[in-house]
Amino acid sequence: MKLHTLLATTLICSAGLLGLGLAPAARAAGETAANATTHAADTLSISNGWVRWLPNGLPQAGYLTLTNNGDQPVDLLGASSPDFGDVMLHQSIGSGSTMRMVMVDKLTIPAHGKVDISPGGYHLMLMTATHPVAPGGTVQMVLKFSNGKTLTTALPVRSAGGQ
């Protein structure tokens, strides 16, 4: 496992050295990446995104994985959605047998690492839908990062059961 990571790091570092001349152009082009699921030129990518639908216009949760292929850690600073009046990054924390939710100001994605925003941990709390959201549909999510980048992605809406 360690060796694997080391190997991957070495490979990425070499690639980084080779691609040095191209980097500024790639940065300029990738400033605002639309629908970023995988962007070779970007250091950040979003995968496994989904939203759990709940009835009655209840607050819902959005989940995704953030991967940072860059050499520097990057912070997720904010999230918004045209489909919801309010989006907040929260974390469910278990203390003993009791669960509570705390607001998260920033979430660091380590260099060459990833962070799962997944059930029972971090979640994007979506409140006050601007229009009816239903399973089978999508929710647009705009994520702002500390490196100045903004990624937009479409999260598929799943049923309450997560299917």
Add this chain to the structure above:
Amino acid sequence: MQTPIHTPVKVSLGHIPSPTPDHTLRRAVRRAARALTYRLWTGLAAGAMALCLTACQKPPQDWKLTDVSGHMPDLQFSLTSDTGAPITEAAFKGDITLVFFGYTHCPDVCPETMARLSQVIQQLGPKADHVRIAFISVDPHRDTPAMLHAYVRAFDPQHAQGMTGSDQAIAALARRYRVAYELGKPGPDGNYEVDHSAAIYIFDGQSHIRLMATDNDSAEVLVHDLRLLIADAA
């Protein structure tokens, strides 16, 4: 229940006239010895019976969840169902009941738990006929029966029942099962969160507490233990 074998045998010497005739004393000693022997035998018999009751029962189950049998009171409540009708534990008699305390405005842990329980029901297949999910609201002000009805049906329309009640009824029930919950301060939009216990309490068809699961226990672990519990009831 079991007669303690070390109980001192009282030999009344109070009425024995002094000086004590030798034969009276001997009789008293014999009586005491007989009583002691009797007590020893009853003690031994009771001990043997207790041993047999334990050993002659079915072998201990290979539970993956926490076995809490006998450590918590039986399921008992008087609440309002998600159709607005009064409901008590009698509605769950004969069914294995998975009790979870939560609230519908909880976007992460509660739906994740309900989703896991609905997966468990699906994985049990026809064996789930006598398995029920009881979602008890710790936020009775926002969780009206209608809200709860739509909520639990979104996860499992057949097996899930939402329940709410007065503040006092919910608080008493939470105390009964040592469930901690605390209403947070409302934000500018009036929304508030509720810190609460994420445990799942599993009762058998006779309303006896049997197992306890946490949010770390997977659907597979729950299915494993529920299969044992279903087999146990059969």
